[in-house]
Amino acid sequence: MKKYLGPILFFAVFEAVAVTLWLTMDHLFYLFNFTYIGGSVALGLVLYIRKWxxxxxxxxxxxxxxxxxxxxxxxxxxxxxxxxxxxxxxxxxxxxxxxxxxxxxxxxxxxxxxxxxxxxxxxxxxxxxxxxxxxxxxxxxxxxxxxxxxxxxxxxxxxxxxxxxxxxxxxxxxxxxxxxxxxxxxxxxxxxxxxxxxxxxxxxxxxxxxxxxxxFSLSRVKNDTEKCVSCGKCKTVCPMDVDMTDNARRRKNGTECILCLKCVEACPKHSLHI
Ligand code: SF4
Ligand code: SF4
Structure with missing residues (x-):
């Protein structure tokens, strides 16, 4: 269950937005809209965890x-x-x-x-x-x-x-x-x-x-430098030219990361994580 914490939290945040906007704006559309988007992303994350x-x-x-x-x-x-x-x-x-x-x-x-x-x-x-x-x-x-x-x-x-x-x-x-x-x-x-x-x-x-x-994002790719062997495989697959091996916020192209997780998948030492 712990591995699904990310999708659950994501869905909970979107559901909180959905209910808050529905009640404050008195418009059912917001409940549907944010539930649909949060639900789609959460489902995608679950399927990703299940390696689809x-x-x-x-x-x-x-x-x-x-x-x-x-x-x-x-x-x-x-x-x-x-x-x-x-x-x-x-x-x-x-x-x-x-x-x-x-x-x-x-x-x-x-x-x-x-x-x-x-x-x-x-x-x-x-x-x-x-x-x-x-x-x-x-x-x-x-x-x-x-x-x-x-x-x-x-x-x-x-x-x-x-x-x-x-x-x-x-x-x-x-x-x-x-x-x-x-x-x-x-x-x-x-x-x-x-x-x-x-x-x-x-x-x-x-x-x-x-x-x-x-x-300043909470969700960002981090590198466990103890495990990293600097093979560079992660950087070769990144579509946005991010240096995800550097944990500093000012890392090269750090604000370009689209969280596609291709680098995480490519790392042979499993040293990258969110
Ligand atoms: S998650 Fe995607 S965009 Fe972000 S550093 Fe990894 S490969 Fe690049
Ligand atoms: S919003 Fe993001 S993904 Fe969409 S076109 Fe702009 S940079 Fe690309």
Missing amino acids: KYARLMVQLAVGLYMLIYLGILSRENMQIEGFWYYLFLGVFEAATIHYVVAKIAGPLLFGRGWCGYACWTAMILDLLPYKTPCGPRRKLGYIRYITFGISLLFVGGLFLLHVPDLEKVMFWSFFIGNALYYGVGIALACAFKDNRAFCKYICPITVFLKPASY
């Missing part, structure tokens, strides 16, 4: 498709960063703003960039591409994420300043166009750099939110 190799993919599809198709397209909630700015400027604490606080701003203090490893609907597709382990060194292009972050803010700010009519409709279409752009650029970059996660490393504006709290 598609466990993470199952979670990515269960959560990513739910958010993309049910929330984004059917419920017309723009869950992209533009949707966050939109609801923030409206002063409404609703789906997109709550989602950002839980998954991307405060939540990473608990589960780091688990969002990127298990729930993002962009990465859900990028992870299916053939370049799971990056070929070649990381490029110095991370500054682009701040530009895309600024563009998203200017875009939504501009809509308000210019009093553009029917903003709900504009946001719905920007969700479609934004996603198409993300997929197009993400796939093109992955092929050009032979690196599935190139989009995450250089372009994605969400990382501007994710990185600061991830630095």
